[in-house]
Amino acid sequence: MTTVQYPTSPASKLAIDQLKALRARLTGNLITAESAEYDEARRVFSLLVNRRPLAIVRAANAQDVATGVRFARTHSLPLAVRSGGHSVGHHSVIDDGVVLDLSAMKQIVIDPVTRIARVGAGATSGDLAGPASAHGLALSTGDTHSVGMGGLTTGGGIGFMVRKYGLAIDNLLAAQVVTAAGEIVTASPDAHPDLFWAIRGGGGNFGVVTEFTFQLAAVGQILGGDLVLPATREVLRGYLDYVAVAPDELTTIAHLMHAPPTPYMPPERVGEPVLSILLCWMGSVEDGERALAPLRALATPIAEAVGPMPYPAIYQFTAHQAQPLAASIRSMFADELSDATLDAALAALDRATSPYSAIQFRGLGGAMARASNDATAFAHRDKRYLVLLLAIWLDATEDAARHQSWTTGLWEAIRAEGAGVYVNFLENEGAARLRDAYPSATLARLRAIKHRYDPQNLFRFNQNILPNVDGAERQLGRVQTNR
Numbered sequence: 137m138t139t140v141q142y143p144t145s146p147a148s149k150l151a152i153d154q155l156k157a158l159r160a161r162l163t164g165n166l167i168t169a170e171s172a173e174y175d176e177a178r179r180v181f182s183l184l185v186n187r188r189p190l191a192i193v194r195a196a197n198a199q200d201v202a203t204g205v206r207f208a209r210t211h212s213l214p215l216a217v218r219s220g221g222h223s224v225g226h227h228s229v230i231d232d233g234v235v236l237d238l239s240a241m242k243q244i245v246i247d248p249v250t251r252i253a254r255v256g257a258g259a260t261s262g263d264l265a266g267p268a269s270a271h272g273l274a275l276s277t278g279d280t281h282s283v284g285m286g287g288l289t290t291g292g293g294i295g296f297m298v299r300k301y302g303l304a305i306d307n308l309l310a311a312q313v314v315t316a317a318g319e320i321v322t323a324s325p326d327a328h329p330d331l332f333w334a335i336r337g338g339g340g341n342f343g344v345v346t347e348f349t350f351q352l353a354a355v356g357q358i359l360g361g362d363l364v365l366p367a368t369r370e371v372l373r374g375y376l377d378y379v380a381v382a383p384d385e386l387t388t389i390a391h392l393m394h395a396p397p398t399p400y401m402p403p404e405r406v407g408e409p410v411l412s413i414l415l416c417w418m419g420s421v422e423d424g425e426r427a428l429a430p431l432r433a434l435a436t437p438i439a440e441a442v443g444p445m446p447y448p449a450i451y452q453f454t455a456h457q458a459q460p461l462a463a464s465i466r467s468m469f470a471d472e473l474s475d476a477t478l479d480a481a482l483a484a485l486d487r488a489t490s491p492y493s494a495i496q497f498r499g500l501g502g503a504m505a506r507a508s509n510d511a512t513a514f515a516h517r518d519k520r521y522l523v524l525l526l527a528i529w530l531d532a533t534e535d536a537a538r539h540q541s542w543t544t545g546l547w548e549a550i551r552a553e554g555a556g557v558y559v560n561f562l563e564n565e566g567a568a569r570l571r572d573a574y575p576s577a578t579l580a581r582l583r584a585i586k587h588r589y590d591p592q593n594l595f596r597f598n599q600n601i602l603p604n605v606d607g608a609e610r611q612l613g614r615v616q617t618n619r
């Protein structure tokens with residue numbers, strides 16, 4: 137355990153005794169500006185974030201989290217919550233406040249008989265995938281191994297198995313949550329069901345999840361990899377038409393991008409505009425080969441690296457995006473994408489301001505669409521596609537505005553075809569976009585639950601849902617609560 141030094145500048149003198157007392161109550165670490173690990177601890181995934189918290193509570197358990205929550209509340213300090221640190225809106229580290237850092241809470245306990253996993257909220261998709269795979273099991277999470285389960289799951293969780301096994305939240309049986317009052321509660325269909333509904337898509341607004349209980353799926357080998365096709369409107373249209381009607385066993389994530397220098401890319405094709413289709417088939421290899429045939433028939437592949445593999449191996453195809461980077465992102469769900477939109481995306485790729493930028497298309501449906509839109513706070517289950525505009529650069533000193541204008545330029549051209557947005561892919565885009573994330577009935581219910589669990593809006597560094605003070609109880613409707 138690290139010895140903690142306390143701030144000595146006049147401005148922070150008042151806090152010394154309080155920080156000492158906090159330190160004494162923690163099993164985990166208290167990290168301040170004078171701690172050796174301060175710079176490492178305040179670093180997150182985005183290279184654009186460089187903030188200096190007053191204190192980072194690196195929690196070891198739920199009690200530490202509760203202690204941190206009570207400390208922030210008692211001293212009226214701003215409080216941010218961090219698990220994997222991948223916040224697209226840069227919410228998980230703040231200046232001059234307290235950061236509740238769950239990244240050390242990575243415990244994973246798997247019962248191979250019941251296929252139930254208890255997962256610390258600081259674990260990443262990759263942390264879980266390996267141990268689960270050792271039992272022939274897997275959880276539907278995201279597309280990148282480094283993303284934290286804390287933020288991913290509370291937003292929904294859309295990944296390589298979404299069409300076969302739904303969102304991450306569709307496999308959530310219960311969660312341990314520290315509320316704004318500093319209480320440690322269980323949220324499940326039977327206990328705090330309103331809270332359980334809200335944390336399945338409502339983000340970090342309602343409390344700090346310290347542990348998730350998931351039902352894992354029996355997943356042995358998958359047929360997975362990357363199929364790289366020429367970037368033409370016909371190929372893109374063929375891809376979009378097929379992935380909306382393909383068997384549920386097939387989930388795909390495609391990127392319009394410049395061909396990267398992967399080991400399987402012919403060197404002379406590197407840099408060419410391509411549609412790189414990441415594939416995950418959950419079934420027999422023979423059936424999978426049949427299911428992939430319509431994609432291979434769209435054009436002569438430029439490159440292909442597809443084969444049987446254990447599920448965690450699919451993350452090697454996205455390992456490049458697990459490295460810290462700078463990004464400007466816009467995204468939308470869509471049901472129909474016109475030729476004009478596809479042409480705009482292809483043209484934007486030609487004038488991309490960075491060789492790493494991409495336009496991502498995911499086919500949805502399948503298991504995700506089988507629950508009703510009001511089953512959870514994630515309310516976009518009926519959408520056919522997810523589209524992401526990703527300006528990505530690796531040097532934080534580059535002109536961010538230039539890259540951002542690429543993203544927003546394309547966004548303005550295509551946003552009319554958007555049908556809502558995934559809360560986890562929102563930057564700080566204003567209140568109107570929060571209404572795109574949550575239809576009005578969902579938002580009203582979330583605001584009522586927010587009022588019940590966090591009336592002072594302690595948890596506000598997120599896509600913030602304001603507590604509904606007037607008529608909150610009425611808007612709870614038929615939602616039960618044990619609180």
Ligand SMILES: Cc1cc2nc3c(=O)[nH]c(=O)nc-3n(C[C@H](O)[C@H](O)[C@H](O)COP(=O)(O)OP(=O)(O)OC[C@H]3O[C@@H](n4cnc5c(N)ncnc54)[C@H](O)[C@@H]3O)c2cc1C
Nearest residue numbers: 219220221222223228278279284286287288294340345598
């Ligand atoms: C490279 C990359 C790839 C991605 N791919 C996918 C994908 O395939 N599918 C997908 O669904 N999403 C994806 N995302 C989005 C991702 O789900 C969100 O950014 C998510 O918030 C990250 O979670 P985190 O724990 O890593 O982030 P953090 O930055 O630690 O947290 C983000 C926010 O989540 C909330 N939060 C975090 N932990 C907790 C907790 N324990 N309890 C309550 N609230 C909490 C807080 O409000 C916090 O500000 C991706 C993001 C990146 C950067």
